[in-house]
Amino acid sequence: MQRRSLITFVLSLVLVATSSLGAQADSASPAQSMTHMKTAPAISSQLESLGVVLYAQGGATAGVMGESISDAKGQVVFHIPITANKNGVQHAGSNIVLFNTLNNRQLQLRNPVIDLKKGTVSAIIPQLDEKPTTVLTISNLNGLKAKVSTDRSVGVRSRTFAGANLNFAPGVAAVVSSAIGLAEGSLPEGALFASADVTLKKSLR
Numbered sequence: 272m273q274r275r276s277l278i279t280f281v282l283s284l285v286l287v288a289t290s291s292l293g294a295q296a297d298s299a300s301p302a303q304s305m306t307h308m309k310t311a312p313a314i315s316s317q318l319e320s321l322g323v324v325l326y327a328q329g330g331a332t333a334g335v336m337g338e339s340i341s342d343a344k345g346q347v348v349f350h351i352p353i354t355a356n357k358n359g360v361q362h363a364g365s366n367i368v369l370f371n372t373l374n375n376r377q378l379q380l381r382n383p384v385i386d387l388k389k390g391t392v393s394a395i396i397p398q399l400d401e402k403p404t405t406v407l408t409i410s411n412l413n414g415l416k417a418k419v420s421t422d423r424s425v426g427v428r429s430r431t432f433a434g435a436n437l438n439f440a441p442g443v444a445a446v447v448s449s450a451i452g453l454a455e456g457s458l459p460e461g462a463l464f465a466s467a468d469v470t471l472k473k474s475l476r
Contacts (some may be wrong), residue, residue: 304352304353304360304470304471304472305350305351305352305353305469305470306349306350306351306353306360306362306385306467306468306469306470307348307349307350307351307467307468307470308348308349308351308437308465308466308467308468309336309346309347309348309349309465309466309467310325310346310347310348310464310465311346311462311463311464311465311466312343312344312345312346313343313344314346314462314463314464314465315335315340315345315346315347316340316341316342316343316345318340318369319340319341320341321371321453321457322371322372322373322374323369323370323371323372323451323453324340324369324370324372325340325347325367325368325369325370326347326367326368326370327349327351327365327366327367327368328365328366328367328368328379329364329365329366330351330352330354330362330364330365331349331350331351331352331362331365331366331367332349332350333347333348333349333350334347334348334350335347335348336348349367351365351383352365353469353471359384359385359386359387359388359389360384360385360386360387360469360471361382361384362382362383362384363382364382365382365383366379366380366381366382367379367380367383367394368380369447369451370451371451371452371453373452374451374452376450376451376452377451378396378398378447378450378451379395379396379397380394380395380396380406381394381395381396381397382394382395382403383406384403385409385435385467385469387409387412387415387432387435387469390408390409390412391405391407391408391409391440392405392406392407392408392409392437393405393406394406396446396450398446398450399446404443405440405443406439406440406443407437407438407439407440407443407464407465408437408438408439408440409435409436409437409438410436410437410438410463411434411435411436412435415432415433415434415435416432417430417431417432418430418431418432418433421475423475426474426475426476427472427473427474427475428472428473428475429470429471429472429473430470430471430472430473431468431469431470431471432468432469432470433468434466434468435466435467435468435469436463436466437463437464437465437466437467438461438462438463438464439458439459439460439461439462439464441460441461442460444458444459444460444461444462445458445460
């Protein structure tokens with residue numbers, strides 16, 4: 272009970288520090304493109320039971336869906352601004368962090384890039400290399416279709432790719448477990464980590 276209270280306290284501090292805008296993170300500019308990512312049901316509770324919390328750094332914010340991260344249906348939601356999209360959907364300056372509260376070890380997914388053509392998400396993992404590594408794969412890539420909408424009142428056209436399933440790429444679950452001090456097999460290889468909605472907005476003016 273004491274450990275769970277500590278985890279809840281740490282997560283609360285993290286979310287206050289990184290989520291002052293909460294769900295309104297994408298409202299600053301009518302043409303601000305965003306990625307909305309939410310962890311798969313049970314992932315946050317599974318990680319919490321191991322002492323691990325998820326949060327965001329940089330331009331991204333994070334919040335919790337459901338009663339708590341320990342709830343079986345609880346989910347961590349990330350709102351990540353897109354700073355460039357020339358070579359995929361880039362989130363420069365935004366990091367997703369897995370932090371083990373039991374040993375103070377962490378793993379960062381720095382500057383993630385979603386490649387909607389290749390069906391991959393790459394990021395820099397400092398423990399591995401300073402070059403991007405494929406960390407997640409889009410398992411339902413062939414079924415993704417862009418929904419196009421136009422809001423002429425603000426002069427913005429949006430293309431949204433909804434419901435991209437992000438699974439751990441081969442070998443990545445083991446890397447994550449090792450980096451933050453979890454027992455081998457704590458995270459299943461190829462498991463569904465999150466789903467994401469990617470919205471690309473373009474000004475009509």
